[in-house]
Amino acid sequence: MSPIGAVSSSRRGTVPGAGEPGHRPRQIHSPRVRRMAADRGIAPDTLVGTGHRGRVTPTDVTTAGEVAARVARSPSAGQRESLDPAARHTPAATGSASVTVDVTRQVAADLLPVVLAAAVSALRHTAVGTAIDVEVTRHLASGVERRRVSDAHDLGVDGVRKALSRHEIETERSEHSNGARLSVHDVAALGLHTVAPVHSPGDVAALGVGAPVERPRVVRADGGWGVGVSTTVTLTLVWPGDVDDALDGPRLLALIRDRLAPPPRKETT
Amino acid sequence: MAQLSYRDAVARGIAQEMRRDDRVVLVGEDVAGAGGVFKTTVGLLDEFGPTRVIDTPISEQAILGAAMGAAMTGLRPVAEIMFSDFFAVCWDIVVNQIAKTRYMTGGQVTLPLVIKTGNGGGLRFGAQHSQSIENWAMAVPGLKVVTPSTPEDVVGLMAAAIRQDDPVIFCEHKGLYAMKAEVPDGEIVDTLGTAKVRRAGSDATILSLGMMMPRALKAAEDLATRGIEAEVIDLRSLVPLDTRTILASVAKTGRLFTVEENPQLLGWGAEIAAIVANEAFWDLDGPIERITTPHIPLPSADSLEDLVMPSAESVARTIEKALQS
Numbered sequence: 001m002s003p004i005g006a007v008s009s010s011r012r013g014t015v016p017g018a019g020e021p022g023h024r025p026r027q028i029h030s031p032r033v034r035r036m037a038a039d040r041g042i043a044p045d046t047l048v049g050t051g052h053r054g055r056v057t058p059t060d061v062t063t064a065g066e067v068a069a070r071v072a073r074s075p076s077a078g079q080r081e082s083l084d085p086a087a088r089h090t091p092a093a094t095g096s097a098s099v100t101v102d103v104t105r106q107v108a109a110d111l112l113p114v115v116l117a118a119a120v121s122a123l124r125h126t127a128v129g130t131a132i133d134v135e136v137t138r139h140l141a142s143g144v145e146r147r148r149v150s151d152a153h154d155l156g157v158d159g160v161r162k163a164l165s166r167h168e169i170e171t172e173r174s175e176h177s178n179g180a181r182l183s184v185h186d187v188a189a190l191g192l193h194t195v196a197p198v199h200s201p202g203d204v205a206a207l208g209v210g211a212p213v214e215r216p217r218v219v220r221a222d223g224g225w226g227v228g229v230s231t232t233v234t235l236t237l238v239w240p241g242d243v244d245d246a247l248d249g250p251r252l253l254a255l256i257r258d259r260l261a262p263p264p265r266k267e268t269t
Numbered sequence: 270m271a272q273l274s275y276r277d278a279v280a281r282g283i284a285q286e287m288r289r290d291d292r293v294v295l296v297g298e299d300v301a302g303a304g305g306v307f308k309t310t311v312g313l314l315d316e317f318g319p320t321r322v323i324d325t326p327i328s329e330q331a332i333l334g335a336a337m338g339a340a341m342t343g344l345r346p347v348a349e350i351m352f353s354d355f356f357a358v359c360w361d362i363v364v365n366q367i368a369k370t371r372y373m374t375g376g377q378v379t380l381p382l383v384i385k386t387g388n389g390g391g392l393r394f395g396a397q398h399s400q401s402i403e404n405w406a407m408a409v410p411g412l413k414v415v416t417p418s419t420p421e422d423v424v425g426l427m428a429a430a431i432r433q434d435d436p437v438i439f440c441e442h443k444g445l446y447a448m449k450a451e452v453p454d455g456e457i458v459d460t461l462g463t464a465k466v467r468r469a470g471s472d473a474t475i476l477s478l479g480m481m482m483p484r485a486l487k488a489a490e491d492l493a494t495r496g497i498e499a500e501v502i503d504l505r506s507l508v509p510l511d512t513r514t515i516l517a518s519v520a521k522t523g524r525l526f527t528v529e530e531n532p533q534l535l536g537w538g539a540e541i542a543a544i545v546a547n548e549a550f551w552d553l554d555g556p557i558e559r560i561t562t563p564h565i566p567l568p569s570a571d572s573l574e575d576l577v578m579p580s581a582e583s584v585a586r587t588i589e590k591a592l593q594s
Contacts, residue, residue, distance in 0.1 A: 032523045032554040052594050058523060058554055 029056055040065040046131035048124060048153045064131075067180060067204075094199050095249045098236040102261045103212065104229075111233060112136070112186055113161040115209055115260065119182060120152045120160075122255035123204070126248060131180070135203075136164065138186045139195075152182075180204045187211065194234040205249060207256075208236035270453055276446040278420035279309035279385070282427030283347055285456060287317050290345060293431055296323045296336055297349030297385075306351055307387055307446055329359040333384065337367050340382040345431060353388040353402045353440060367436045368411030379434040383427070388416065389480055389530055390578060391444035396566035399574075401479070401530040404537045406438040407507045413461060414507040416440040418482035421452045422505055425459025433461070442479040462509030466518070470500035473588055474518040476541060477528040478504040485528045487581035488588065497592060499526075507537050515541065516549050523554030526588055528579050533561040558591050560584055 029037070029044045033056050037044040040061065047064055049056035106114050120132050134149040149155070149163045182204060185197040188211040195208035212233050219228040235256060239249035273281065287293045295313060297305075301324040304311035314322040325332050329350055336348035350356060356363060363384070370378050390399035407414045415430055415437060417423045423441070430437040467482065468489050477485035482503045489499040500518050504511065519525050525545055527538030538559040545557060560579045568574050 030523070030554040031551045035551040 027054070027056065032058055033061055036061040036065075040068065042068065046151070048131060094238050094240055096196060096236060096238045097250050097253050098194065098234060099253055099257050100232050100234045101257050102217075102230050103233050104231045106231075106260070110161070111188070111212055112184075112209065113157050113164060115207075115233070115235070115256075116149065116152070116160045116164075116184060117155070117157040118256050118259035119184070119207055120155070121259055122252055123180060123182060124153055125255055126252050133181045134160075134184060135181060136184045136186065138189060139192075140189045182207060184209060194236055196236050197238055199238045199240060203240075205237055205239040205252060208238070210234040210236075270451050272449050273420045273424075273452040274446065275420050275423055275441070275448045276307060276309045277311075278423035278452060279427065279441055280304075280311055280313060281452075282424040282457075283310065283431070284313060284316060285424065286345075286428050286431040287313070287321065289456075290431075291321075292343065292345045293347065294321045294323065294339065294344050295347045295349070296325055296339075297332055298325055298327055298351055300324060300349050305349070307441075307443065309385075309387075309441065309446070310349070329355045330362060333359050333362045333367065336382055336384070337362065337370075337380065340380045340436075341370070341378055345381040347383045347385055347431060350384055350386040352394075352398045353386040354397050354400045356386070356402055356405065363406075363412070363436075364409050368409050371435065372411060380436045381431075381434050382436045383430045383433075383439050384436065385427075385439040385441060387443045388440035389442040389444055390567045390574060391480060393569060393571050393574060394443075395569035399567040401440070403438075403440055403478075403507055404531050404535060407537060407540070408535075411436065412508065413437040414440070415461060415505065416442065416479045416507070417505055418442070418445065418477075418479055418503050420448065420450045421457065422459060422465075422503075424452060425457040426461065426505065428456075428458045429461050432458070437461075440479065444480040445483075448483075461506045462511055464505055464511035464514040465503045466500060466514065467503050468499070468501040470498035470522065472497050472522055473499040473524040473526060473592060474515070474522045475499050475501045475526045475528060475584070475588070476504055476515065476538065477501065478507070479530060481528040481530050481579060484579060484581045485584055488528075488584035491581065491585045492588060495589065497589060499588060510541070510544075512544055512548070515545065516552075519545055519549045520552045523552055524592065525553070525557045526584075526591070527557075527559045527561075528584055529559060529561040530578065531561060532564045533559055534564055536561050555591065555594075558587060560587050 027045055034044055036058055042061065042064055044056060047056045047060055050060055051057040103111060116134055120134065123132055131151060132153040134152045136147045136149065138145045147164055149160060152160065155163060181202055183197060183200055183206040185195055185206065186209045187195040188209065191211050193210040193213055195210060197206035197208040199206045210233055212231050214229050214231050217228050217230040219226055235253065237249050237253040283295060295310060299306050300310045301314040301319065301322045332348050332350065336346040339346045367380055367382060370380055389401045403414050403416055406412050413433065413435055415426050417426045427439060430439050467486055470489065475485045475489060485501045489501045492499050500522055502514060502518055527541060529536045529538045538561065542557045542559065560583065562577045565577065567577065
C-alpha cells in the first residue's frame with residue numbers, strides 16, 4: 001500500500017460504468033497512439049486494436065496508416081476531380097475472382113449478414129488495425145436500396161443483422177469512410193446467381209453476392225454413396241489491381257470462403 | 270587494460286588526481302593507516318604521506334567541517350563519510366553550509382569538495398547502514414550527485430568530481446566493491462551528467478544506477494529471451510542529469526521503467542517520471558512504472574532484504590506484465 005494513499009496499479013485504466021450491463025468500454029488510447037494517429041490523419045477511435053483487451057498499439061496505427069495510404073494511392077480512390085480529364089474515362093484496372101461456396105449449414109433466407117460478417121472478419125485479417133465500414137447495395141425489382149454498416153469491425157453476425165434492419169436507407173452513396181470500406185452488392189432478390197460488382201472510388205474491394213442455389217451433391221453416408229442437396233452461393237470480389245502493393249484480392253476471397261465453409265480437417269494418423 | 274575491482278578503482282581515481290594536483294587531499298575515518306574500512310583508499314597513505322591522507326576522529330561533522338574549511342581556503346579535499354546513512358548527522362553542514370556557500374558569497378568562494386561515501390544495501394548491514402541516499406542529496410540545490418556502477422566509471426567520474434568547483438556527493442555502492450571489470454590504462458576523466466546506454470532496445474526503457482544497473486541488465490537479457498527488447502540506461506549522475514539520453518530513449522520505446530534502490534515515495538525516479546511526463550508525454554505508450562523498495566527501512570535478515578530489494582527477476586516480471594497490459 002502506498003504511504004500517501006495513491007491509487008493502486010490494479011485500478012489504472014478503469015472507466016466509470018465499466019462492468020455495468022450494456023456498457024461498452026470507452027477506448028483509452030495512449031498519448032503515443034494519439035500523436036501517431038493525429039500525424040496520419042486517423043481518428044484513433046476508428047482503429048481496431050490488437051493489443052491486450054483490444055488496446056490500440058503503435059503498430060496498429062502504423063498499419064492503419066499504411067492501409068490508408070495504399071487506398072489513397074489507388075487510382076480509383078476518390079480523387080476523381082484531381083485526375084486528368086482524359087483519365088476520367090479510362091477504366092481503372094481491377095482484379096476479380098469468383099468462388100462458389102457451400103452454405104448449406106447457414107440459413108439461406110438470411111444469408112447476407114453471415115456473408116458480411118465473414119467478409120469483415122477476412123478483411124480484418126488482411127488489414128489489421130483498420131476500422132471497416134460496409135456499404136450494402138441491395139438490387140431489387142423496384143430499384144436499389146443502400147444501407148451502411150459503420151464500424152462493422154466491432155460487430156458479429158447478429159450485430160450486422162441488427163445494423164442492416166436499423167439503419168436508414170441511404171439514397172446517396174457515401175463518399176467518406178473513417179476506415180477501410182467494403183462495398184457489397186446483393187442481387188439475390190433478382191434471382192441472379194452472380195454479379196461482378198463495380199469497384200467504386202474509396203473502396204478497398206467490392207463483393208458481389210448472388211442468390212442461393214440448391215444443387216444436387218454426391219455425399220458419402222453410412223459407408224455408401226448417395227445424392228444430397230446443398231445450398232451454394234457465388235461470391236465475386238473486385239479490387240483495385242493496378243498498383244504494386246494492391247490488396248491481395250484472391251487471398252481475401254479465399255479467407256471469406258473459409259469463414260463461410262471451413263475446409264474439412266485433414267485426417268491425421 | 271587490466272582487471273580492476275570497484276573498490277580498487279576508487280583508490281585509483283583518487284590517486285590519479287592526487288598525482289596531478291597537489292591541492293587534492295583525503296580525509297576521513299581510517300582512510301589512511303587502514304586503507305579505509307571498505308579498503309577503497311589502500312596505498313594512498315604510502316604514496317602521498319600523512320599530510321595529504323589524514324585519519325580523523327569518529328565525528329562526521331568534524332570530517333566535513335574540516336573538509337569545507339580546506340576547500341574554502343584553496344585545497345580540493347576528498348572527504349569520506351563511511352556509511353551514507355551517517356549523512357543524517359551532518360546534514361546542517363552539508364545542506365546549510367557546503368551546498369550554499371558559493372551561492373551566498375556571490376561566487377567568490379567555491380567549494381571544490383568531494384564527499385565519497387559507502388552507499389546502498391544488499392550486504393546485511395541492517396536499517397542504519399544500508400540506505401541509498403541519492404534522493405536525499407539531489408533535493409538540495411548546490412549539490413551534485415554521482416553513483417557509478419562500473420570500475421571504469423568509478424575512476425573517470427571520481428576524477429571529474431574532484432575537478433568540479435562545486436561539492437559532489439560521490440556514492441560508491443557497497444554491494445559493488447568486489448565487482449571486477451576491465452579498466453583502460455592511463456588517465457581516465459569522465460563527464461558528470463552523462464548517462465550510458467548499457468544495452469540497446471526498442472520495447473522499453475529501463476533507468477538504473479549503482480547496483481541496480483547490473484540487475485536491470487540481467488532483467489533485460491531475460492526479457493530478450495521472451496521477445497522483449499529493453500534498453501538499459503545507466504544514469505551514473507543524478508545531478509546533473511542527462512535528460513537528453515533519457516528522452517531520446519523514451520521517444521524510441523514509448524515505455525519507461527525506473528529501478529530504484531530506495532522507497533518509492535520521492536525516490537529519484539519520481540523526479541525523472543515528472544520530467545518525462547512533462548517533456549515526453551506524447552511519446553508515452555503506457556504508464557511510467559517505478560520498481561523500488563517498499564516504504565520501510567531495509568531489514569537485516571538476508572531473506573527479508575532480498576525480498577524488498579528489486580531483483581533481476583522482479584524487474585523482468587514487472588516489465589513483462591506491464592507491457593502485456
